[in-house]
Amino acid sequence: MMRRKRRILGIVVAVALAGGCAQSPQTKAAKYLEKGKKECQTKNYAVAILHFKNAMQAQPRDAEPYYQLGLAYLASNDINSAASYFLKATELNPNHTAAQLKVAEMMATSRSKAVLEEAQKRSQEVLNLLPESIEALNILAITELRLGNSRSAEAHLEQALQKAPSQLKSSVALAYSRFARKDLAGAEQALKQAVAQAPKSPEPNVYLGGFYLALGRTADAEQQFRRALQIDPKHGPALLELAAMLMRAGQTEQAEQAYRQVSALPEKRYRPIHALYLYQSGKSDQAIAEFERLTKDDPSDRNVRTDLVSSYLALNRVHDAEKVLTTALQKNGLDVDALLQRSRICLGSQKYAEAEADLNQVLHFRRDSAEAHYLLAMVQLGRGRTTIQQQELGEALRLDPHYLPARIELAKTLIASGGAHSVLPLLDQAPEEQKQATSVITQRNWALMVLGQAADARKGVDALLATGKLPDALLQDAILKLNQKDNTRSRALLEEVLRQNPADTRALSVLVQSYAIENQMPAGLQKVREYAFQQASLAPVQQFVGVLLLANGDPQGARKAFEAARAADAGLVWADLGLVEIDLREAKLDDARKRLSTVVVSHPESVPGQLFFAQLEEVSGKLEAAAEHYHKALALDSGNALALNNLAYLLANNQQPDEGLKYAQQAKQLAPDSPAVDDTLGWIYYQKGMYSLAVTQFRSAVSKGATARRQYHLAMACLRVGDENQGRQALEAALRADPKLPEALVTRQMFGGGR
Numbered sequence: 001m002m003r004r005k006r007r008i009l010g011i012v013v014a015v016a017l018a019g020g021c022a023q024s025p026q027t028k029a030a031k032y033l034e035k036g037k038k039e040c041q042t043k044n045y046a047v048a049i050l051h052f053k054n055a056m057q058a059q060p061r062d063a064e065p066y067y068q069l070g071l072a073y074l075a076s077n078d079i080n081s082a083a084s085y086f087l088k089a090t091e092l093n094p095n096h097t098a099a100q101l102k103v104a105e106m107m108a109t110s111r112s113k114a115v116l117e118e119a120q121k122r123s124q125e126v127l128n129l130l131p132e133s134i135e136a137l138n139i140l141a142i143t144e145l146r147l148g149n150s151r152s153a154e155a156h157l158e159q160a161l162q163k164a165p166s167q168l169k170s171s172v173a174l175a176y177s178r179f180a181r182k183d184l185a186g187a188e189q190a191l192k193q194a195v196a197q198a199p200k201s202p203e204p205n206v207y208l209g210g211f212y213l214a215l216g217r218t219a220d221a222e223q224q225f226r227r228a229l230q231i232d233p234k235h236g237p238a239l240l241e242l243a244a245m246l247m248r249a250g251q252t253e254q255a256e257q258a259y260r261q262v263s264a265l266p267e268k269r270y271r272p273i274h275a276l277y278l279y280q281s282g283k284s285d286q287a288i289a290e291f292e293r294l295t296k297d298d299p300s301d302r303n304v305r306t307d308l309v310s311s312y313l314a315l316n317r318v319h320d321a322e323k324v325l326t327t328a329l330q331k332n333g334l335d336v337d338a339l340l341q342r343s344r345i346c347l348g349s350q351k352y353a354e355a356e357a358d359l360n361q362v363l364h365f366r367r368d369s370a371e372a373h374y375l376l377a378m379v380q381l382g383r384g385r386t387t388i389q390q391q392e393l394g395e396a397l398r399l400d401p402h403y404l405p406a407r408i409e410l411a412k413t414l415i416a417s418g419g420a421h422s423v424l425p426l427l428d429q430a431p432e433e434q435k436q437a438t439s440v441i442t443q444r445n446w447a448l449m450v451l452g453q454a455a456d457a458r459k460g461v462d463a464l465l466a467t468g469k470l471p472d473a474l475l476q477d478a479i480l481k482l483n484q485k486d487n488t489r490s491r492a493l494l495e496e497v498l499r500q501n502p503a504d505t506r507a508l509s510v511l512v513q514s515y516a517i518e519n520q521m522p523a524g525l526q527k528v529r530e531y532a533f534q535q536a537s538l539a540p541v542q543q544f545v546g547v548l549l550l551a552n553g554d555p556q557g558a559r560k561a562f563e564a565a566r567a568a569d570a571g572l573v574w575a576d577l578g579l580v581e582i583d584l585r586e587a588k589l590d591d592a593r594k595r596l597s598t599v600v601v602s603h604p605e606s607v608p609g610q611l612f613f614a615q616l617e618e619v620s621g622k623l624e625a626a627a628e629h630y631h632k633a634l635a636l637d638s639g640n641a642l643a644l645n646n647l648a649y650l651l652a653n654n655q656q657p658d659e660g661l662k663y664a665q666q667a668k669q670l671a672p673d674s675p676a677v678d679d680t681l682g683w684i685y686y687q688k689g690m691y692s693l694a695v696t697q698f699r700s701a702v703s704k705g706a707t708a709r710r711q712y713h714l715a716m717a718c719l720r721v722g723d724e725n726q727g728r729q730a731l732e733a734a735l736r737a738d739p740k741l742p743e744a745l746v747t748r749q750m751f752g753g754g755r
Contacts, residue, residue, distance in 0.1 A: 029059040036068055045076040063093035070102060079106070080368040080399070090122075097126045101135055108143045119143045134160050138169050141177075150177050166197040172207055179211070187211065202228035202235040209241060218245065236262055236270050243277075252281070272304050279311055287311060295324070302337045309341050318345060336362050336369075343375055350571060352379050352605050370400035377409065384607035386417055387639030387670070402431050404439065411443040415450055418673075423447035438464065442472045454480060471500050475507055487514050502535050505544040512548065525552060532561065539569035546578045555582050573603050580612050584619060592616050607637045614646065623654050641671040649680045657687040675704035682713060691720040702730075708738035 023031075036051035049072045056065035070085035083106050089099035100122050107119035123140040127133060137160040144153035154177050160170040171194035178186035191211055194204040209224030222245055228238035243258035256277060263274035271294055279287035291308035294301065305324060312321035322345060328338040339358045346355035356379050362372045377392035390413055396406035407430055411423045427435075427444050434440055441460050448457035458480060464473035478493035491514055497507040508528055515524025525548070532545040546561035559582050565575035576599050583592035593616060599609045614629035630647035633640055644667035651660030661684050667677045682697030698714035711734035718727035734741055 025058045029055040029062060029065060032058065033065060033068060036072070040068075040072055040075065043075070045072050048072045049076075061092060063089040063096045063099060066092065067096060067099045067102075070099065074102075078366070078368065082106075095129065097130055097133070097136075100126050101133075101139060104139050104143070108139055108146065113147065116143050116147050120147065132163060134164050134167055134170065137163075138167075138173060141170075141173055145173070145177055145180075150181055153177055161193075165193075168194055168198065168201075168203055168207070171197075171204070175207070175211065179214075184215070200231060202231045202238055205231070206235070206237050206241060209238075213241075213245075218249075221245065234261075234265055236265050236267060239265075240273070256281075268301065269303070271298075271301070272307050275304075276307065284311065284315060288315075299328075299331075302335070306337055306341065313345070318348075321345060334361075334365060336366050340369075340371060340375070343372075347375065347378055347382065350382060350603070352382050355379050368399050370396040370403040370406060373399065374403065374406045374409070377406070381413070383605045383636060385637035385639070386413060387637065389413060390417075401429070402434070404430070404434055404437065407434075408439045408443055411447070415443070415446055420447045420450040424451075438467065438470065442470075442476075445472075445476050449476065449479060454483065469496065469500075471497050471504065474500075475504070475510065478507070479510055482510065482514055482517070485517075487518065490514055498531070503538045503540045505540050508541070508544055521552065525549070525554075529557070532564075536564060537568050539565045539572050539575070542568060543572065543575055543578070546575070550578065550582065555585060558582060571602075573599055573606055573609065577608055577612055580616075584612075584616060589616065589620060605636055607633050607640060607643070610636065611643060611646070614643075618650065623650060626650055627654075639670055641667045641674065641677065644670070645674070645677050645680050649683065652680070652684045652687050657684045660684050661688075673704065675701040675710065678704065679710050679713060682717065686713070686717055686720070691717050695721055695723075706733070706737070708734045708741050711737060712741060 032051045032055035036048040036055065039045070039048035039051060049069060052065050052069040052072060056062075056069065059065060066085045066089035070082045070089065073079075073085060074082035083103070086099050086102045086106070089096050090103055094100070104119040104122040104126070107115050107122070110116055110119070120140060120143040123136050123143060127136040127140060130136060137156050141153040141156040141160070144150070144156065154174060157170050157174040157177070160167055161174070164170070171190050175187040175190040175194075178184075178190060188208075188211065191204065191208040195208055198204050205224045205228035209221040209228070212218075212221035212224060222242065225238045225242045225245070228235055229242070232238075239258055239262045243255050243262065246252075246255035246258060256274075259274045259277040262270050263272070272291065275287045275290035275294065278284075278290060288308065288311050291304060291311055294304045295308050298304070305328065309321045309324055312318070312324070321341070325338045325342045325345075328335050329342070332338075339362050343355040343358040343362070346352070346358065356376065359372045359376050359379070362369055366372065373392045373396035377389045377396065380386070380389035380392060390410060393406045393410040393413070396403055397410065400406075407426065411426055414420065414423050414426070423443060424447055427440055427447075430437075430440055441464055445457050445460040445464070448454075448460065457476065461473055461476045461480060464470055465477065474493050474497045478490045478497070481487075481493065482490040491511065494507045494511045494514075497504055501507075508531065512521075512524040512528055515521060515527065528545055528548060532541055535541045542561050542565035546558045546565060548558075549555075549561060550558035559579065562575045562578040562582070565572055565578075569575075576595055580592050580595050580599070583589070583595065592612075596609065596613050596616060599606060600613060603609055610629045610633035614626045614633065617623070617626035617629060627647060627650055630643050630650070633643040634647070637643070644663045648660040648662075648664035648667060651657070651663070660680075664677065664681045664684055667674070668681060671677050678697045678701035682694045682701060685691070685694035685697060694717040695714070698710065698717050701710045702714055711730045715727045715730035715734060718724075718730060
């Protein structure tokens, strides 16, 4: 009986304790919110985010956890996540004014008129609820400025300053507005009033100094920066501005002292400033020593470690860089910054699988990383997957329209793939502050030149040349002069390009063209041979010469050049493939097979390697093996038009026209202007007995690029539909192009054309 009572008592106690520990969802959420805010105060944002998510789970219909999550993500520079949580907070509670202002503030950075108008609407609604809100007035004014309503914006800023005369944000925005409409006196007055309203704050002086600097009033600017430092000798922005001014004035010792002072400031972000100054000043050994010391003092500082690794890589100290990253990843395998840098190293050594693995891991944790998508594009470029490369570059720009490397790389690949007409709109969409960047103007010039808009290109080239003798500008100038038949000046410019960059094969290509248009191709080839002899250690030059000589009927010279390229860079797969092509031409099939086997083992992701192997198997009569290699190429790059077209043609010749048609149609979508694709489609229709469709495709192929075989195909189809006259004409055209084409000779005899 006693045991039973004890058991009952135990159950009662347990129930009582459980009841006492139970908390309402509101209480749980409040505790998690409090914990998250404390973690944010110590800048431990990752832990804070976990607490806020727990609060969100406890109270999924409460806007506050979402708002706090937005703040935490914003503090950790995850802008997209921050925006999504702020928006969710406003959806749950449209009267959550703090969240509405954050959404409006983020929208105010957009270049879209519709988005700016939405920001204006939201900030106005908050102002209706909180008429005294300085923040709402400021954001409303900023959106109005960006929408071009400067008068209304200034009225709201003046209203904000009446309510809070010391509000620096309002003063700066007002000064900017007046500066934009060229009211320099009014802009200066706004900033001077800010200084007067906060005599013990260094910030207004720094803004006023920056204003004077923009006007070229360097003495006045320096005076303001020094006044800021009198108020606060350890004010980082003022020290940085002063140091930069001293550098520009050539006072390097004083500048270095100022940068050293900045680095000694307690804020973490200033620690590497002096080391960066040393590196940019050419004192790389001293810079690296300081980076190493800073990394040792605080191994958790990823920014300093990133600078150290970048410095190592710039000096080709790859092993040292890898050692630092390996140590970091052993401590934390999810260190996104280390993974990004390691992926760059893998890219440089053509370890594409390893690079891709690291980048996919980065995107798992930082899904909005434009840099990761850009690097994935470079992985696809290395593999020869241009279609996927363009997709990754597009995604990088979608995530961050300001990510200039992605925009420039996309422009390059579009020009290279025949999409120059898309480049001008792409560059026009660049942020305003980037449109005058050298790289943007350079790509615009290339696009204009490809599109035949020489006059506009001339203006762009002149703009670049005005900034200095940049290699790309000189090369573009050389091409424009060559088009004007000014060969002498063109060649002089090309020599200057090669002096600046001896490995610039584009300049060599234009140099050869300058001789070709004078019908002096042998002289041009000799010039390039001499240059290659002088630059024996430059693999790109040797590779270029090999391709050039092979195209101009000198396979032995080409073989020597490809072998020289391999000697200069043993990992250069294109040199091996060049040698394979020569082996195929000379019917050295065993040599070609041996070399290709090595290539596909060492570079299993090489699409060109698979295509060459397919060609080898076709020549050897092994059609199934050839098809297998085409399929492997398409597994690596599903958008490879050459692989699709060749596989389609092979299947058609192997009595599988229906299967071939599927691939040919895909190739047509990807390369609608290709005569080879038109010819393949025509041949498949011919095999299927659809002769009228075949004639249409063959005519298109011949009009775009007539060859003996395409003329022969057209002849066959015309004869099949009863158009004997055009059939005979096409047949004779085929034999004129290749008098020994066996199929054409047989066909002429069959149809009684013995002449």
